[in-house]
Amino acid sequence: MLEVKNVSKVYGQETTKVVALDNVSLKVNSGDFIAVMGPSGSGKSTLLNIIGGLDRVSAGEVILGGKRIDNLDENALVEVRRGKIAYVFQQYHLLPSLTALENVLLPLTFCGISNRTEKAMDILKRVGLDKRARHKPNQLSGGEQQRVAIARALVNDPELILADEPTGNMDRRTGREILSLFDHLNEEGHTIVMVTHDPEIAKHAKEIVVLQDGKIIEKAKQEPARPRQRTGAR
Amino acid sequence: MKLYQMVIKDVLRRKRRVAYAALGVVVSVMTVVGILTVAHAAQARIYNQLEKYGPNLIVMPAISNLDLRLGDLMLATLTIGENYIPVEKLRHIRQITDDEIRRGLGINNEGNIATIAPKLYTNTKVNGMPVMVVGIEPQEESKIKPWWRVRDGDYLNAPDQALVGAMAAELLKLEVGDMIMLTDGNDVAVTGILEETGSNDDYLIFIPIQRAQQAFGKQGMVSSVDIRALCNACPVETITDRINQNIPGVRAVAVKQVAEGEMGMMEKLSKFMLALAGITLVVGLFGVLNTMISSVHERVKDIGIMRAVGASHGQIIKIFIYEAIIIGILGGIVGYIAGTLLAYIIGPLIFEGIAIAYVPQYLLISLMVAVLVAVVAAVYPAFRATQVKVADSFRAL
Ligand SMILES: Nc1ncnc2c1ncn2[C@@H]1O[C@H](COP(=O)(O)OP(=O)(O)OP(=O)(O)O)[C@@H](O)[C@H]1O
Ligand SMILES: [Mg+2]
Numbered sequence: 001m002l003e004v005k006n007v008s009k010v011y012g013q014e015t016t017k018v019v020a021l022d023n024v025s026l027k028v029n030s031g032d033f034i035a036v037m038g039p040s041g042s043g044k045s046t047l048l049n050i051i052g053g054l055d056r057v058s059a060g061e062v063i064l065g066g067k068r069i070d071n072l073d074e075n076a077l078v079e080v081r082r083g084k085i086a087y088v089f090q091q092y093h094l095l096p097s098l099t100a101l102e103n104v105l106l107p108l109t110f111c112g113i114s115n116r117t118e119k120a121m122d123i124l125k126r127v128g129l130d131k132r133a134r135h136k137p138n139q140l141s142g143g144e145q146q147r148v149a150i151a152r153a154l155v156n157d158p159e160l161i162l163a164d165e166p167t168g169n170m171d172r173r174t175g176r177e178i179l180s181l182f183d184h185l186n187e188e189g190h191t192i193v194m195v196t197h198d199p200e201i202a203k204h205a206k207e208i209v210v211l212q213d214g215k216i217i218e219k220a221k222q223e224p225a226r227p228r229q230r231t232g233a234r
Numbered sequence: 235m236k237l238y239q240m241v242i243k244d245v246l247r248r249k250r251r252v253a254y255a256a257l258g259v260v261v262s263v264m265t266v267v268g269i270l271t272v273a274h275a276a277q278a279r280i281y282n283q284l285e286k287y288g289p290n291l292i293v294m295p296a297i298s299n300l301d302l303r304l305g306d307l308m309l310a311t312l313t314i315g316e317n318y319i320p321v322e323k324l325r326h327i328r329q330i331t332d333d334e335i336r337r338g339l340g341i342n343n344e345g346n347i348a349t350i351a352p353k354l355y356t357n358t359k360v361n362g363m364p365v366m367v368v369g370i371e372p373q374e375e376s377k378i379k380p381w382w383r384v385r386d387g388d389y390l391n392a393p394d395q396a397l398v399g400a401m402a403a404e405l406l407k408l409e410v411g412d413m414i415m416l417t418d419g420n421d422v423a424v425t426g427i428l429e430e431t432g433s434n435d436d437y438l439i440f441i442p443i444q445r446a447q448q449a450f451g452k453q454g455m456v457s458s459v460d461i462r463a464l465c466n467a468c469p470v471e472t473i474t475d476r477i478n479q480n481i482p483g484v485r486a487v488a489v490k491q492v493a494e495g496e497m498g499m500m501e502k503l504s505k506f507m508l509a510l511a512g513i514t515l516v517v518g519l520f521g522v523l524n525t526m527i528s529s530v531h532e533r534v535k536d537i538g539i540m541r542a543v544g545a546s547h548g549q550i551i552k553i554f555i556y557e558a559i560i561i562g563i564l565g566g567i568v569g570y571i572a573g574t575l576l577a578y579i580i581g582p583l584i585f586e587g588i589a590i591a592y593v594p595q596y597l598l599i600s601l602m603v604a605v606l607v608a609v610v611a612a613v614y615p616a617f618r619a620t621q622v623k624v625a626d627s628f629r630a631l
Contacts, residue, residue, distance in 0.1 A: 054542060055625040074547060082544035089628065093539045097247040098240065105235045110544040114236050152543065 001191060002028040002051065002160060007060030007070075009046050009214075020046040022214035023060070028193060030159070033186045033224065035205035036195045042211040044195040045164055051193065052085050052162050053077045082111050086153035090165040092145040094137040100124065100148045101133040107156050116155075123151045127181060143174035150181055161185065163194040167201060179204055183226050237549060241556040244536075251529055252557070256565040258521025258611075259604045263569025264576055266511040266603060267596050271577035273504035275590045280500060289351070289378055289460035289489055290470045293327060293477060295319050296485040318455035319484055324352060327484075330476050331461055338469040348463045349377045352456035354446045360414050360439070361406050367396075367416065367439045369446025369456075378462045379435070386410050387426035393445050395425040401436040403427045414439070420449035515607060522561065522611035526554065530619045537619050538627025547620040554619055558612035559605055566604030570597045 009021040020043045028034060028051075036044050049055035050062060053069055062070040069080055086107075087093075094103045104120040124130045127147040137145055146166055153161055163182065167175030175198075183204055186192050194205065202208050203225040210218040245252050295317055331348040354369035372390035376382060387410035390397050398408050403424075408414070412424045422441050430436055447453050463470065470488045477486040530537070537550060545553075574592045581590040 049625045055623075078544060078546045081542065087542055091628070093535070093542070093628065095240075095244075095536055095539060097244040102235055102240070102243070106240070106540070107543040109235050109237055109240060110540070110546070110549055156544075 001030045001065055003061075003063040004028075004047070004051060005061040005063065007047075007050060007062065008058045009043070009050060009055070010058045019214050021050070021057075024211075024214070024216055025060075026209060026216065026219075028160070028191060030191055031186070031189060033182075033192045033204070033206045034194070035202035035208050036193065036211060037197065037199070037202055037208060038211035040197075043214040044211055046214075047211065048162050048164050048193065048195055051160075052087060053080045054087075082107065082156065084159045086156060086158035086161050088146070088149050088153050088161065088163040088166045090168040092137070092142070092149045092169075094145055094148055094152075096137055099134050099136055100129060100140065100144075100151075103137070103148055104151045104155050106152060111156070120151070120155060123154050124148075126154075127151045141174075142170050143178060146170070146178050147181070150178070150185075154185070158190070160191045160193070163192065165195050165197065168197070175201070180226075183224075237552060238556050241553055241560070244553075245557060245560050248529075251525070251532075252561060252564070255522050255525035255529070255608075256561045256568070258518040258525065259562060259565025259608055260569040260572060261521075262511075262515045262518030262607060263566055263600045263604050264573040265514040266508070267570050267573025267600055268576035268580060269504065269507040269511050270596055270599070271574055271590060271593055272581045272584060272588075273500070273507065274593055275577070275581055275588050276500055276585050278591075279585070279588055289462045291461045291463075291474055291477075291486055291488045293319065293459040293461065293484050293486045295458070296483050318354075318452065318457060319352075319459065321352070321454045321456060323481055323484060324350065324456070324459065326481055327459060327461070327477060330480065331463065331473050334469050334473045334476065335463050338472070348461055349374055351375050351378045351460045351462070352443060353458050353460065354443055354450075354452055354455065355457040356446060356450045356452070358416060358450075360408075363406055365402060365406065365439060366437070367441060367446060369443035370440050371443055375440070378460050381431065382435075383429040384426040385429045387424070389426055390440065390442060391425070393442050394422050395441065396422040397440040398424055398427050399436040399438045399440075400428055400430040402439055405437075416441075416446075416449040420445075515603070519607050519611045522558075522608055523614060526558070526612055526615035527618060530554075530615050530622075533619075534622055534627045537622045538624045541622065541624045541627075550619050551616040554612045554616035555609055558608040562605030562608035563601060565608065566601035567597070569604060570600035573600070 004024060004026040007021055007024045008019070011018040011020055024043075024047060026034075026047075036047060038044055046055065050057055050070075053062075053072070057070045060070070061068055064080065064084065069077070072080070094100075095106065098106065101117065101120055101124065104123060105116065108114070108116050108120075121130060121133060124133050127150055129144060129147045129151065132140060132144060132148075137148070140148065146169075150166075161182075166182070167178050170178065179201055182192055182194065186206075192205075194201075196202055203222075206221065206224050208218070208220050208222060209216055297317070328346065328348065328350050331350070332346060335347050336342055351371055351374035356367050356369070357364060358367050359365065360367075370390075376389065384397070385400065396414055398406075402408070408424050408427070410424050410427065413421050414424065415421050422445065428435065443456070447455065461473075463473070474486045474488045477484065540550065540553075573596075577592075578590050581588050
């Protein structure tokens with residue numbers, strides 16, 4: 001469903017030049033769960049941003065559902081963000097003025113859809129946060145905020161979920177809970193690309209891609225290790 | 235959740251910032267409303283004075299003084315013309331006046347329109363003291379001098395009565411019921427004493443005009459005629475010109491000219507003050523612009539989040555415009571109140587004894603001006619907000 005072809009990304013000019021991605025190619029098929037690993041500064045976030053149209057390539061192509069999206073103008077990219085792709089960030093990135101429920105509704109608001117409170121509540125329930133729907137982000141723990149962010153990503157029924165170290169800011173236990181949510185989403189058919197440092201987390205993926213200095217140095221398929229009892233939402 | 239609801243929630247969280255941005259609008263609107271309110275009150279006061287003036291025009295006998303000279307030697311001054319206007323000319327005067335008013339207002343109803351109050355002045359002695367007795371048409375005179383109040387007794391309602399000005403009553407020691415002998419065999423009874431008016435009227439004695447003509451042997455004559463056309467649009471100048479051209483032996487003078495001069499001054503002054511207000515508007519606009527730009531910087535991350543979950547450039551602009559509208563409404567209301575209060579404080583300092591009154595219609599003007607200023611100020615910051623790159627915005631903080 002998504003293909004990254006010979007993509008390079010260069011930041012800055014001449015003296016300050018940084019090659020964040022160097023001729024990277026990657027195929028993401030429907031139903032995949034890919035873990036992107038690599039040391040800090042290896043270009044993981046850059047790759048994820050380019051896949052989702054949040055950043056521009058310096059060279060190469062990004063093809064989503066058979067169509068190039070790397071050369072789209074801003075307005076067309078907006079449509080990509082509203083439809084097939086959703087993000088979950090390490091820092092949650094919730095709007096502080098809005099309650100959990102309203103944050104979940106936000107993508108619909110930008111699509112011009114209102115009156116979907118019930119749907120948003122259902123999704124909050126799926127991530128186990130229906131009791132916290134009226135709380136503001138600063139009244140929620142990190143794990144809870146990330147659940148809200150996941151719920152927000154799900155509200156548009158995206159095919160592809162991009163997650164940049166979604167458990168990076170939490171302790172192991174909370175991280176495992178979040179991770180089991182992703183496991184469950186993948187089992188439901190969502191395609192997931194997740195950046196992580198943690199080999200334990202990477203074990204949940206069906207494929208591991210390792211980046212170093214902007215290059216893919218390793219690609220390996222694997223049988224996902226998923227503790228049965230942790231699968232699914234609470 | 236609609237976009238504007240999201241904006242309202244955001245505004246509620248950032249109350250202080252928004253209030254700060256609104257401050258620029260408040261100051262601008264306050265100045266405009268303050269100036270308008272004071273100007274409005276000043277104008278009302280001038281109109282009031284106009285009203286108090288009584289007649290719009292006065293018709294007098296045309297008298298000219300001619301100096302008789304022989305070389306550099308001044309021999310005498312000759313007064314040419316009559317001292318009185320014959321009553322017959324009153325009809326002609328009324329005809330011209332009503333005619334012009336009808337034309338001016340575009341109406342054609344029959345009957346008398348203008349108030350025409352003839353007067354006959356005579357110097358005489360009462361109780362041994364010299365005093366001026368004025369013959370008037372009681373009904374017409376009361377219409378032309380609506381500020382007249384009878385202190386003791388009643389207004390004129392019979393031929394043999396007299397109405398005495400406040401000072402005249404005091405000086406001549408007259409009371410209601412006293413008899414005044416005008417000439418031999420011509421007595422009138424004091425029926426009422428006027429409250430002080432601060433004008434010449436205080437020193438006069440008023441009696442019905444027919445009685446005066448008869449007592450002083452001036453049948454069919456009047457000394458002058460006060461004319462009041464009770465409308466602002468009445469063509470006083472035209473009436474004056476036509477009377478002067480068509481009726482020989484009289485001279486008509488428009489009274490309004492005086493007040494109009496004052497009005498023109500006032501208008502020039504408020505134009506100047508509004509120009510001043512215009513400058514404050516521009517200053518306020520830049521104030522809002524400045525605050526909004528820093529609010530864009532503060533919210534780079536939020537803008538990035540919104541872009542990442544599907545906000546278009548247009549929606550980002552809308553968000554800022556909505557916020558500007560809220561700032562405008564807030565600033566407009568507060569500015570209106572502050573401006574009105576300012577007028578109450580400043581007004582009496584500029585125009586002594588002025589009665590300031592708040593003008594509800596200015597609230598609408600305030601809101602329009604405030605929203606306009608805020609929205610114009612928001613355009614550039616909103617554009618800047620659309621330039622935020624999603625990927626960079628998350629790194630920024
Ligand atoms: N806007 C930018 N300007 C200049 N250099 C940048 C910019 N964004 C990223 N880089 C550089 O590109 C490289 C890759 O950055 P990236 O954020 O993709 O790394 P990462 O693998 O996600 O690291 P981490 O694990 O620490 O999040 C880094 O060397 C970084 O300094
Ligand atoms: Mg990163």
